[in-house]
Amino acid sequence: MSVRYETAGIAPGERSRFWQEAVAQAYFPLDLTYRDADRFEGSLELWELGEVSLSRLVTDGITYARHARHLRKDPEEHFLITVPEGAPIRFRQDGMDVDCRPGGFVVERSHLPYEFSDPDANALWVLRVPASLMRQRLSIPDRFASLGFDCTQGAGRLFVDMLRLVPETVEAIHPSGREVLGRQLIELLALAFDNDARTLESRQAPVKQAHLQRIERHLRQNLTSNSLSPQSVADACGLSVRYLHQLFQEKGQSLGQWVREQRLLRCDEALRDPRGARTIAEIAHFWGFGDQAQFSRHYKARFGRSPSDTRQQSRASSPPSGARHP
Structure with missing residues (x-):
């Protein structure tokens, strides 16, 4: 409404x-x-x-x-x-x-x-x-x-x-x-x-911020890849691995933490879709998690509930097919 x-x-x-x-x-x-x-x-x-x-x-x-x-x-x-x-x-x-x-x-x-x-x-x-x-x-x-x-x-x-x-x-x-x-x-x-x-x-985007934007653009485009690594990111962005890690350390998180957060957010969106056909394992694998048990631990630590709880709640609150929403 x-x-x-x-x-x-x-x-x-x-x-x-x-x-x-x-x-x-x-x-x-x-x-x-x-x-x-x-x-x-x-x-x-x-x-x-x-x-x-x-x-x-x-x-x-x-x-x-x-x-x-x-x-x-x-x-x-x-x-x-x-x-x-x-x-x-x-x-x-x-x-x-x-x-x-x-x-x-x-x-x-x-x-x-x-x-x-x-x-x-x-x-x-x-x-x-x-x-x-x-x-x-x-x-x-x-x-x-x-x-x-x-x-x-x-x-x-x-x-x-x-x-x-x-x-x-x-x-x-x-x-x-x-x-x-x-x-x-x-x-x-x-x-x-x-x-x-x-x-x-712009004056609001000095060199380090420009590098971060380019890095994040590359990461968002490759979040589904299992081969995403500091070396592959550094090579794609024309930076050294050491400088890549330094950029993320200065913003208070590691490269791995940023990637995991983005992947968890995408998984959460997929699990919230009451019409989603993929299994939890398929969603986790699609977004770059190679181990479902590890994914479930990270997901619960981030959102305070298990992936299956999110899916069940979403489907339980969704009206039957063809029904009008309030």
């Missing part, structure tokens, strides 16, 4: 307060400045996709500001990926200014002050992702913030096309499937980042 907020039917004198509360509920606290507060019109529809949420806003001209005082009241960090459809938007954060037109998207961090200006009537898609979830997929996702990205072609276009399909399809998807859908959106977002050369060249 979706949640909807709209100013229609709200008294003119109450609209600014109503919209500020709606925005805080959907994202986090912000200060709002209206072009015309009493005549302001807006609608916001929100879909929950596990830990991820997608929303669509249609509003009159407005400016959103995130200040330092807001940060102290909001301990959990999030990223917002905003896609304008009707008119350009202006975004300022961490000394960076971005003018993002329809056909692009911009990335915002909740844990730094910012100003987001939508001077004209506009329609926006906004994906809200916990920073902890972003960091499971991307090393130092902060480096992508305050940059505008193209969504007219390649992975960026696939990402935005998938956002637009969510409202048409999400009600027919079981809650466990919606969580998988949210994670798939993050995968497409990561792919869009990988394919944009500026993320390797």
Whole structure:
């Protein structure tokens, strides 16, 4: 089910307060400045996709500001990926200014002050992702913030096309499937980042971060390979094995730990699919685990339950084939 907020039917004198509360509920606290507060019109529809949420806003001209005082009241960090459809938007954060037109998207961090200006009537898609979830997929996702990205072609276009399909399809998807859908959106977002050369060249991406991005791209493309090794990764990325290990040590985990985490996440997604036909052993083998018993130990240590428990819970909560979801 979706949640909807709209100013229609709200008294003119109450609209600014109503919209500020709606925005805080959907994202986090912000200060709002209206072009015309009493005549302001807006609608916001929100879909929950596990830990991820997608929303669509249609509003009159407005400016959103995130200040330092807001940060102290909001301990959990999030990223917002905003896609304008009707008119350009202006975004300022961490000394960076971005003018993002329809056909692009911009990335915002909740844990730094910012100003987001939508001077004209506009329609926006906004994906809200916990920073902890972003960091499971991307090393130092902060480096992508305050940059505008193209969504007219390649992975960026696939990402935005998938956002637009969510409202048409999400009600027919079981809650466990919606969580998988949210994670798939993050995968497409990561792919869009990988394919944009500026993320390797911007001032937020020094040499080590650029190496890490290239390494992680190679690893994601080869997670199913049983022959993935430090030497093969180093050779593919033009680095020494020693430097490869050093890069991961500096980010607080080993190469092996990063690979195992990514593989466990993919296995968890497969096990949560109530229509999945592969056995647990087949899933583990496909994602690079050579020993099922070892996989089960790692999986339980990571998620607090066994692979079979996850599969049983997913299938038990899934409605019979042909039944409508609530």
